[in-house]
Amino acid sequence: MRRRRYKAAAAGLIFQACFLAFPAFPQSQAAYGTAGPADLEAAINAGDPAAAREFLSHAAAAPGDPEKAAGLTAKALALKDLSELIERRWRDEQEAELSRALALRIDLNTPLTLMGLGPAPEPLLPWMGKYIHNNTQHKKELVARAIRQWAATFGNDGPANKDDWNKATIRERNVFLAYNAADMLTRLVNRDTRTSAEFQAQVRAEPMLKYLDEQGRGRYQRYLTQLAAAEAAKARLEPDKLEGIKDQPIEQQMYLLAEKFDNSRQRGDISAERKLDALRQSRPAETISYQENRLLADKLRAALPRELRGTEAGGEALKFYRSGAKLSLAIESCRNCYAKYEPSTGRIVLDSEMIQQYMRVNNLTTAMVLENAAVLSALAKYVSPMFVHESAHQALHAAADRAGVYRPYTQEDEIAAAGLEARYTGEKMRTDMNFRAVFLNMERNSVYARKRIEVMERYRGGPSKFDRMIRQVYYYELPSAEAAEARILAAVSAELERRKSLPAAELAEIENGGIGRTEAMKMTMQELLAAAGEIKTPALKKIRADMLASVAARRGGDKAAV
């Protein structure tokens, strides 16, 4: 079902699909080719992804013992997922994305290590030579860089002990590199006062900054954009106007430069003002106080359903809320995101900086938004695509809760949510001229607005392009459903195996005082992996059954999704 959510969304049925019961384990007994179960198991243990695919496509291939079946399924899922990841088309400049995607899969305690692929990633390269069909020279070199192979990263001489490096995982290598990169970026942002074109080129060419993590890359892009905007703005000012500005770090320069362009009348100055306003921090009167925040959240909660009406995609979200789901909205700094659905609180959180940026670019104060219905309506239009996106996440959680199944957060969730968002944005751009005007106006000054348009356009480009964008551009740090299921099944299997040899007293302590089913079902994948040793056995078995049912549902044709 998860792999087909995109199609469900494309058919306009995501919310309806969420209301359907999760599939039961199918009873297919189809033949599975010429290889016997023992042959398949041996081939999977040797790391053969073709055997893994064969195993996963036939229910009868699974061993009768549920624990053995879970262990073997985990390995097969991990192998299939890895081979599909590697076989994708990756461009040179996607080294960081590929690196993060591989780091999720080849790490300590991941199922691939059971087949010799990890924790250190070097065995990946000979494995590719054996099993990957399009193993081009370009791909080999790119993967070598993505796994941070010593020679590909440092050449002959590196800043660390080579033997230690070779024992580290991709994640550990990336932590090391990203920390250094983040430190360099922080010093640039906090201390450097240069903005010249020459300096911008130096910053762009700095090799270390390519190792920034996702959050760091966001900061880096902002910094580069700020440098360009500041330099362009300074060129429009007389030198004496730059006193007290040009010797400040970039955030302060942006803040002070913007004051010079307030209420601009000339075309070029207006453009500079908007760019500076978009990229600077808020002035005191532009922030959203605690009390205003609550008022604004209430008003948006009332305005957003009005905004969604009249569109097919928005109608699906509205139907979900009309069915009894609670619409709880908050405005907070969202930590490197535009919005999020919080399962623990049931809230959809909109990023306060995203809203303030909109207000700054449009010369609005919070009071104006609160007091003027037209202004509020325009803001609701602006945030509505992300609201629709997050409502899809809320619906997916609600469906899993209703079905009583454990489901990890995966790329498939984002394919579904972004698909609904894209449909909504597309409909609004066609039918609501005010909506269109808001986005065309903001697109030049806001990464958020540009990304909403990009999501819409990629969706129009067809399923494979959209799938590629989600998995390789936007959400490469999320596991696919298969990767997540593999990790969970492997961890649960290992823990259940460990319990077989535990002293009775220790076992009793877990079963009596451990984490129960209700709490375990609410855990994220990461929390579940960390807490597996404390979860009661029936809860672990329930989660294992849910993961196996999900695998079986894909094998069974995914009837529930269409």
Add this chain to the structure above:
Amino acid sequence: MLAAAALALAAPVIGAPGPALDSLTEKAGVVGAVPPATAPVPSAPAPVPAEREWLVMVFLNGRSDLGPAAKRDLREMEKIGSTDKVAVTAELGLTDDRGESVRMLVVKDAASVSASRPEGYASPAVKVRSADMGSWKHFVDFARWSYKKYPAKKVMAVLWNHGSGRLDLGGADNSGAELGIAYDELTRNFIRNKQLGMALGEIEKAIGKKISVYASDACLMQMAGVAYEIKDGAEFIVGSEESIPPAGFPYNRILEALTAEPGMNGEKLSALLVDKFHDYYNDTPCTEYSDGARCGATLSALRSSALPEFARRLNDWVSAAAIPANRAALLEAENKALSFENGYNGRDTSYNARSKDLCDFVDLAGRGSDPDSPARVKGEALKAFVAGRLMVSSRPVAKDEDYKRATGLAVYFPKLIYDASYDENLFSRDSLWDDFLKWKLDPAYRIGR
């Protein structure tokens, strides 16, 4: 290809670049906790009563350059260990643990702190796989584990790591470092101040009682915004306005006193922390490289229940003081007020936000004004309340005259740019401090808009 020189320019990651990766190979020694044959093996603790007087839980997040200091502090705890009246638990995470932290009941180890314990501790420990030491939920899980195994009448929780106090930053176009405590360099996660409040609330639910003493063994955390955010989760809050020296709390001295008098209440324990910290840093050079010089160190303990009244009195002062006629005096007072972050030595030289001592600022703002003026009267009332009611104890270690002016509670003071996410703090909900700061930056700003 990345030039080695480029990385060499960078500041240390997990320690210095070399040792960081060297340390990856040391992991086997950490998780096993097998004491070496040359040192006495600690015996398992004797059967103890079901409920002790105190449970002291120390969440030692050493997943940063502070890893060696975490091990040293754990060894200090093992000088005293747990007793039948006081249980001490610890969770230790290190950059070289490959994601597997260890939890333990800290037991007394007869060997000296410097004895060969390459693992970093002698107490029997259990591993925790995929442990995110920067997750507030993981902190809660540690507390739940500790209490379930070692229940007690009173509970103290200590968060051990880097701290950055002031406020949370972030947003879609992320503009800089986010601030909080418990930075895990392996997971790149940390506990935001708001999450710290959530964690203490969850712990209360899990163990059925409020934490008596919460202490940050981390820099810069004793700020009004932080304390207000967590006030409902602990009866007493202990922390430092200033950076904490690398050696952190003197755990052996603290536990020695607590185990000698386990019946003490939370107020007394919070004051004890302040006293032992003060005495230790008064006796001890700042670092081994400081030529005997003392640190400018601060630690204070405050009474959470007094924070709402504190906010009201602060509001009274803001309403009286923040008027155009006082503007110049307030800006001058801000410039002269005691600033924190060791190395700045009270002189605010940075473009960025600084935390400053609140009462020192209010005191400076009032000097020279009419003693009967509303601002002066409200200022004196505020200072008296902080000293007499809010503070249980505040004892700075003065490396010079400046530090004698530390009164136990710092506040956020942006220099040019107000961080918008400060508005989301509970302190901003209930106090006018956020309005005061906005008015300070923009005279046209209307307080209480």
